[in-house]
Structure formats: C-alpha cells, structure tokens
Amino acid sequence: MVEDEGIRRYVAHFILWIGIAIVAFPVYIAIIASTQDNALIANGQMSLLPGGHFFEVYYQTIFVGTSGSTREPVGNMMLNSLVMALAIAIGKIAISIISAYAIVYFRFPFRMSIFWIIFITLMLPVEVRIYPTYKIVADLHMLDSYAGLSLPLIASATATLLFRQFFMTVPDELLEASRIDGAGPLRFFWDTLLPLSRTNMAALFVILFILGWNQYLWPLLITTRDDMQTIQVGIRKMITTTDALTEWPIVMATAVLAMLPPVFVVVAMQKLFVRGLVETEK
Amino acid sequence: MANVTLRNVRKTYTGGFEAIKGVNVDVADGQFCVLVGPSGCGKSTLLRMVAGLETVTGGEIDIGGRVVNQIEPADRDIAMVFQNYALYPHMSVYNNMAYGLRNRGMAEAEIKTRVEEAARVLELSAMLERKPRQLSGGQRQRVAMGRAIVRQPKVFLFDEPLSNLDAKLRIAMRVEIRKLQRRLNTTSIYVTHDQLEAMTLADILVVMNGGQVEQVGNPLAIYEKPATTFVASFIGAPPMNLMSTRPDEIKSQLDGAADEAGIVGIRPEDFAITDQTPAGGVALPLTVEAIERVGAETFVYGSREQEDQRVAATPGELPPGEVIVRIPGTDAPAIGQKIRVAAVRPKLHLFSGDGRTRIEA
Numbered sequence: 102m103v104e105d106e107g108i109r110r111y112v113a114h115f116i117l118w119i120g121i122a123i124v125a126f127p128v129y130i131a132i133i134a135s136t137q138d139n140a141l142i143a144n145g146q147m148s149l150l151p152g153g154h155f156f157e158v159y160y161q162t163i164f165v166g167t168s169g170s171t172r173e174p175v176g177n178m179m180l181n182s183l184v185m186a187l188a189i190a191i192g193k194i195a196i197s198i199i200s201a202y203a204i205v206y207f208r209f210p211f212r213m214s215i216f217w218i219i220f221i222t223l224m225l226p227v228e229v230r231i232y233p234t235y236k237i238v239a240d241l242h243m244l245d246s247y248a249g250l251s252l253p254l255i256a257s258a259t260a261t262l263l264f265r266q267f268f269m270t271v272p273d274e275l276l277e278a279s280r281i282d283g284a285g286p287l288r289f290f291w292d293t294l295l296p297l298s299r300t301n302m303a304a305l306f307v308i309l310f311i312l313g314w315n316q317y318l319w320p321l322l323i324t325t326r327d328d329m330q331t332i333q334v335g336i337r338k339m340i341t342t343t344d345a346l347t348e349w350p351i352v353m354a355t356a357v358l359a360m361l362p363p364v365f366v367v368v369a370m371q372k373l374f375v376r377g378l379v380e381t382e383k
Numbered sequence: 384m385a386n387v388t389l390r391n392v393r394k395t396y397t398g399g400f401e402a403i404k405g406v407n408v409d410v411a412d413g414q415f416c417v418l419v420g421p422s423g424c425g426k427s428t429l430l431r432m433v434a435g436l437e438t439v440t441g442g443e444i445d446i447g448g449r450v451v452n453q454i455e456p457a458d459r460d461i462a463m464v465f466q467n468y469a470l471y472p473h474m475s476v477y478n479n480m481a482y483g484l485r486n487r488g489m490a491e492a493e494i495k496t497r498v499e500e501a502a503r504v505l506e507l508s509a510m511l512e513r514k515p516r517q518l519s520g521g522q523r524q525r526v527a528m529g530r531a532i533v534r535q536p537k538v539f540l541f542d543e544p545l546s547n548l549d550a551k552l553r554i555a556m557r558v559e560i561r562k563l564q565r566r567l568n569t570t571s572i573y574v575t576h577d578q579l580e581a582m583t584l585a586d587i588l589v590v591m592n593g594g595q596v597e598q599v600g601n602p603l604a605i606y607e608k609p610a611t612t613f614v615a616s617f618i619g620a621p622p623m624n625l626m627s628t629r630p631d632e633i634k635s636q637l638d639g640a641a642d643e644a645g646i647v648g649i650r651p652e653d654f655a656i657t658d659q660t661p662a663g664g665v666a667l668p669l670t671v672e673a674i675e676r677v678g679a680e681t682f683v684y685g686s687r688e689q690e691d692q693r694v695a696a697t698p699g700e701l702p703p704g705e706v707i708v709r710i711p712g713t714d715a716p717a718i719g720q721k722i723r724v725a726a727v728r729p730k731l732h733l734f735s736g737d738g739r740t741r742i743e744a
Contacts, residue, residue: 274469277436282483282530283457292482296473 188251189313201264385447393441419581420591462531612738645736
C-alpha cells in the first residue's frame with residue numbers, strides 16, 4: 102500500500118463495499134429465509150429482518166429433515182459429506198505425497214513413464230471417465246458406501262504434481278546430510294520431508310476438502326439410499342417436490358449448514374496456509 | 384582417528400564424462416588435507432566420493448585401513464560439513480546435532496553430554512532451542528560443525544564450508560576450524576577454491592586441475608617449488624608472472640638454462656625495482672600501467688615493450704605482456720613511468736614449454 106489520499110480512498114472503499122454487498126447479500130437472504138415461516142416466503146412477503154423460527158427450523162433440518170421429498174435429516178447428510186470430504190482430502194494427500202517421494206527421490210525403471218502416466222490423468226477428470234468409473238465401483242460392490250463415494254476421487258495427479266514440485270526445491274544436501282546421519286529412506290521421509298511439507302499439506306487440505314465437500318455429480322450417481330446421501334445432493338432433492346410446497350426455510354437452513362464446514366476449514370487452516378505462502382523454511 | 388588413502392580413484396559419469404582421472408592421495412592420521420583447484424576441477428566430486436555420496440568408478444578409497452567403496456555414508460564413520468550447511472530447518476539446534484546420534488541408537492543421556500559439550504566449544508549453548516532460520520550465517524556454520532563434532536568420526540569432510548560467509552567472518556572461522564581440528568586431532572579433508580584458505584589451513588595440500596592431481600605436498604613447499612605452471616599461477620596471489628623464454632631479451636639473461644625451459648615464472652614479490660641487473664637473474668624494462676595501493680604493500684602493473692605470446696592458460700592469468708610487481712610500502716612509481724625490475728636466480732621458476740614439467744636450474 103502506498104499512501105492513500107483523501108477522496109481516492111473513499112472511492113476505493115465505496116467500490117469495495119458494493120462488491121461485498123453483491124457477494125454477501127444472497128448469503129444474508131439465505132440466513133434470513135431460514136428463520137422465516139414458509140407461508141410468508143411462499144407468497145412473496147418475506148421480510149428482510151430475521152424471523153422468529155430460528156430454533157425450530159434448524160432443529161427440524163438437522164434432526165428430522167423435510168416432511169416431503171427426501172425425509173432424511175440433514176445432520177446425517179452432513180456426516181456423509183464430512184466423511185467423504187475428509188476421506189478424499191486425507192487420502193489424496195497420503196497417496197500423492199508417497200508417489201511424489203518415489204518419483205523425485207528414487208531411480209527405478211520407467212520412472213519417467215510412470216510420471217507421465219500420472220501426469221496424463223490430469224486430462225481425465227471424473228466427469229470424463231464417469232461411465233467406466235461407475236462400472237468399476239459397481240462391480241466392486243461399492244455403490245452406496247463411503248468407499249465408493251471417496252476412492253474414485255482420491256486417485257488424481259494434481260496433488261502428486263504439487264508435491265513433486267515442492268520436493269524438487271528441497272536442497273539435495275538435506276538428503277545427503279540425512280544419509281550421513283544414518284537416516285534411511287523412510288526415516289528421511291518421516292523426519293525431514295514430512296515436517297517440511299506441513300504447510301503444503303495444509304494448503305492442499307483446504308483445497309481438497311472443499312473440492313470433496315462440493316462434489317455433486319459423483320455422489321448423485323452412486324448413492325441411491327437416502328441414508329447415504331450427501332448434503333449437496335440433498336439440497337437439490339429438497340427443492341424439487343411434487344404436489345407440495347417446497348419447504349424453503351429448511352432448504353435455506355440446509356444451504357447455510359452446507360456452507361459452514363468449508364468456512365470452518367478455511368478459517369482454521371488460514372494461519373498455516375498463509376505461512377506456507379510467506380515463509381521459506383529452506 | 385584414521386588415515387585416508389585414495390588409490391588411483393576414478394569417476395566416470397554415465398554419458399562418458401570423466402570427472403576424476405586417477406587420483407592418488409595419502410592423508411596421514413590427524414592431518415588436515417586441503418583439496419584446492421578452480422571450479423569444475425573435480426575436488427568436490429572427490430570429497431563426495433570419500434563421503435560415499437558419489438559412487439566410485441575405479442580405484443580404492445581406504446579409511447582407517449578399510450576399503451569403503453561399497454559402504455554406505457552412514458557406516459563410513461565420517462562427518463561432513465556442507466557449503467550451505469544443510470541444517471534440518473524444522474529442527475532446533477539441539478536436535479540438529481542430536482539427530483545423527485539418535486539414528487545410531489545412542490542413549491539420550493550420552494547424546495545430551497555430547498551435544499552440550501560441542502555447544503560449549505562452539506559457543507552455541509545459549510541457542511540450543513532455536514531454529515536454524517533464527518541464526519546468523521556464522522552461527523549456522525558453527526551448528527554444522529557441531530553436528531560433525533558430536534559424532535566423533537574418524538574423518539571430517541568439509542565442502543567449501545566458508546564460502547557463504549562474508550570476508551571478515553571467513554577469516555575468523557578459518558582460524559576456528561584450524562584450532563578445533565588441532566585440538567580434536569581428527570583427520571580432515573577440506574575442499575576450497577580459495578588458495579589463501581588452502582595455504583593457511585593445510586598440512587598437506589592437493590592442487591587439482593581437470594580431474595587430476597597437479598601437485599601434492601606441504602603448502603610452503605608447493606609455493607616455493609610449484610611443479611607445473613598451473614600450480615605456479617594458482618597458488619600465490621597475485622599470481623606468478625609467467626613469460627616465454629623465447630624473446631631474446633629474456634633468453635640472453637638466462638644463459639643456457641633457457642634451452643630446455645620454455646617458460647620462466649617470477650612471483651610478483653620476488654621482483655625488485657632496480658637499475659642493476661643481478662648476476663644470473665632477469666631484469667625487465669616496464670612501463671607502469673596501473674598502481675594498486677593496499678597499505679602494507681603496493682602492486683605495480685607494468686607492460687613490457689615486447690608483445691609476448693601467451694604461455695599458459697590458467698584462471699586469473701595475466702594478459703600477455705603484462706607483469707605484476709609487488710613492492711612493500713606505498714612508495715610507488717608514477718603511472719606511465721619507465722622502470723626496470725629484476726629478480727635474482729634462485730627466485731626464478733623454469734618450466735618446460737608446455738608448462739607440465741618443472742626444470743631445476
């Protein structure tokens with residue numbers, strides 16, 4: 102920041118506030134709507150001030166669910182989403198850090214070919230390979246299970262590439278010093294490389310958790326049982342109702358609840374995340 | 384405590400590049416051996432081969448009577464200090480020093496004694512809990528030394544440990560390293576490209592060039608009797624003046640000796656500004672081109688009337704026809720002045736025409 106001078110500063114702040122309003126208003130509406138009476142929303146008379154149904158709406162949402170469509174309590178959907186998102190984030194980090202370690206630090210036959218094969222899978226996201234992936238998951242009897250929800254999304258190249266790039270910036274002398282200090286490959290990985298990757302892992306965890314949490318197509322496809330539904334799929338199902346009024350307060354409450362875990366993860370990891378960007382510990 | 388012997392050691396990289404072309408060096412127990420040479424001469428590669436970080440293509444490396452060619456670095460009983468220190472950034476100073484000992488399964492009490500002793504010697508006691516990034520360059524260097532000391536290895540290996548420090552600190556640490564090595568009496572091999580560091584530290588100096596050893600010996604002996612023109616110009620600063628013996632001006636003064644020799648070398652400090660021509664010496668008329676006064680001494684850069692042909696290709700070599708003269712004090716001739724400089728016979732170094740052989744006159 103250079104010196105801000107008078108009027109310019111107010112103009113800049115004014116523009117920023119407009120931006121904030123545009124982004125925040127829908128969120129505000131969702132929170133307000135989740136505290137109103139459904140009848141008021143349905144006939145278009147929703148107030149912009151909080152209504153008086155906060156506790157009953159959220160209680161019903163979390164523990165009971167809608168009276169129509171899915172009939173699944175949102176609490177359970179959140180648990181499913183949480184398990185899936187955590188499994189994807191942790192599984193991806195674990196697998197990719199190990200494969201990156203192998204690719205960067207070991208010389209084995211076809212090392213580069215393997216690297217390129219991993220690299221090429223970047224071009225094949227789930228949406229592209231959805232039919233064969235579904236077939237495999239179905240044949241392995243993993244439909245309607247946590248494994249089926251998370252495993253196909255764990256295998257991906259992005260995290261491997263990220264760790265590879267990071268490992269290549271770690272000075273070779275650290276490995277050599279470890280060898281002289283009597284640390285074998287596993288010791289070096291555990292004692293030196295993992296602690297050094299901490300901030301990278303945190304950054305990846307944030308990104309991958311949100312990615313996993315926001316999955317829609319894949320869970321929609323492989324879960325048929327209501328009790329295996331994730332929250333993103335659940336919201337969609339709540340909105341479409343036949344012969345009944347959509348229960349907007351519950352839909353909005355679900356949307357608000359769906360926002361909370363990613364917000365929590367970002368806030369909790371922010372310090373580590375930013376430190377990873379600012380600090381060079383090499 | 385051990386001697387280190389390199390027997391015809393070779394290193395060829397896949398792709399055919401020959402980095403080390405048969406090196407024989409014998410470092411006795413407790414000696415401080417310095418490998419010196421220009422960058423790319425293979426000195427670091429050779430050190431890393433002793434450490435076990437590079438494979439050995441041919442020959443034998445013997446540490447304390449045991450051929451270690453096939454032995455892992457950790458089992459060679461060596462400790463190494465790296466140029467960039469290679470401290471573990473996430474570990475405290477204490478843990479950096481203790482890590483190697485813990486990996487060997489040493490008891491925590493013994494580790495504590497050793498680390499604290501090393502910290503005391505290196506004046507690091509107050510910073511054992513700090514992380515490397517909270518330390519200055521000199522302190523990091525000392526931690527790297529500490530990590531080597533606590534191991535109590537048979538051999539210390541130093542890979543240009545001082546080149547990341549500023550000039551003043553470098554001199555201080557140089558003295559520290561020498562004192563420490565004397566006290567511990569541990570065989571050491573030290574790689575540097577700085578000839579001053581090499582001269583001051585070494586018990587035994589190995590001058591390397593192009594993957595080969597040019598000369599091995601006591602530093603002063605090498606200074607006094609360099610075996611090749613490469614050694615002559617590499618050891619000593621400013622470098623030795625090397626001149627072809629072809630021009631009549633020099634040839635006539637060398638009477639006879641010039642027949643065998645193709646190159647005559649005279650160190651800047653062996654010249655004196657004088658009108659006399661000493662018997663059997665060499666006198667040259669010069670035009671003063673530049674003066675460098677550094678206080679205790681002055682360097683006079685002069686050009687000879689005759690254009691000389693280039694005699695040897697070495698780093699830091701003077702342009703042909705230029706001569707450096709080093710005189711004490713600050714009383715120097717003026718720029719553009721014509722002077723005569725002379726050196727007496729015992730101070731002349733004669734080499735064969737290709738610069739590979741020294742000729743004793």
